[in-house]
Amino acid sequence: MPDGGAPISNMPQATAAQAGPPTRTPHRTGLLVTFLLGGLTATPPLAMDMYLPALPEVTRALGAPAATVQLTLTACLAGMALGQLVVGPMSDRWGRRRPLLAGLAVYVVATVLCALAPTVGLLVAFRLAQGLAGAAGIVIARAIVRDLYDGVAMARFFSTLMLISGVAPVVAPLIGGQILRVTDWRGVFVVLTVVGALLTALVWARLPETLPAAERHGGGVGEALRSMRGLLADRVFTGYLLAGGFAFAALFAYIAASPFVIQEIHGASPQTFSLLFGLNSVGLVVVGQINGKVLVGRVRLDRVLAAGLLVVVAAATALLLMSLGVFGEVGLGPVAAALFVLMSAMGVTLPNTQTLALMRVRQAAGSASALLGTSSFLIGAVASPLVGIAGEDTALPMAVVQLASALLALACFAALCRPRGGRAGAATGPGEES
Secondary structure, eight states: OOOSSSOOTTSOSSOGGGOOSOSSOGGGGOHHHHHHHHHHHTHHHHHHHTTGGGHHHHHHHTTOOHHHHHHHHHHHHHHHHHHHHHHHHHHHHHOSHHHHHHHHHHHHHHHHHHHHOOSHHHHHHHHHHHHHHHHHHHHHHHHHHHHHOOHHHHHHHHHHHHHHHTHHHHHHHHHHHHHHHHSOTHHHHHHHHHHHHHHHHHHHHHOOOOSOGGGSOOOOHHHHHHHHHHHHHSHHHHHHHHHHHHHHHHHHHHHHHHHHIIIIISOOOHHHHHHHHHHHHHHHHHHHHHIIIIITTTSOHHHHHHHHHHHHHHHHHHHHHHHTTTTSSOOHHHHHHHHHHHHHHHHHHHHHHHHHHHTTOSSOHHHHHHHHHHHHHHHHHHHHHHTTTTOSSOSHHHHHHHHHHHHHHHHHHHHHSSOSSSOOTTSOOTTOOO
């Protein structure tokens, strides 16, 4: 087996620097299909971010401690992680449409059950089912992008998806905060049900099949596992997978802890929290567009990724120092500013880890997408309960988890994704500087 500097057997023999044009021209996907893919990738922020302003209310309504209520986030995230391992290989075997529609239908039913949950235990169980089903949208959307694009065009399309799906984390907590003005936390899940049903109907009517029958895999679980094992044997692919996973853990530590840090510690209202969360998401979207429109094609993707990881480390370090009281007592402003910088840096970190990893895959895109998604969601699921381990009166656990995750992401990138005796094959795209 090579040391990871070259693609494995089911990957392209040319490096990404030699990659040709997109496998299909971008205009063939159609504007509606582009927005549908964005909607599918928006499933996680819709399922989690709209619910965030309600976390303190759920704690009071169900009589559960904050750490237990945060398990509702962990369960949804773990479900999305495990579901991708199943749905990804299924989409390689049966095409993209059938597994996607089945997953969306189950997602709608599970969301209805979340709205009806009488206890926190059942809510955790229903959130797990919601995540398992919602995984279909995440993994298959990524696989469809790989069906349609290659190289730099794929990087740019991922940035476009970030613009579309980025509307969800901007709007979702704002909607969640407004829903709480007129109803309780259950109303949030009612709105999520309606959104899921509309997305299912649009996918049924307008999303075409992108994986021709001749390119599907006829094997079962054994072949899927062999494919995944081959992907993980590629050192560089695994490096990008781990770097993206740990970066996502830093992001999810923010998602899980910020409602308590901003509302309980700093005394902000659910509406103020929603506005700050939306502002941070705008930063992520804007930086993502700078990545896709300005940096991609001009600067090596691995250099942009390295810069993004360093910024995440710097922002997490600032949050840790503030939590330790090194700067004295600080208000909401400095904490919000550091969180804004951390979130904005994700605009170059997350799409570029996915692009650089998928550049190394030409076959079994569903399995590769499943591995990328599963690693991110599982690592994020571990981060969720850790941020509440010291209670809801301190921001220190959030800062510690964020900094540790960012440092691990940077270490994995530096150790595994750099060339050994030469340039990394997946580091560049056509037209990028060497």
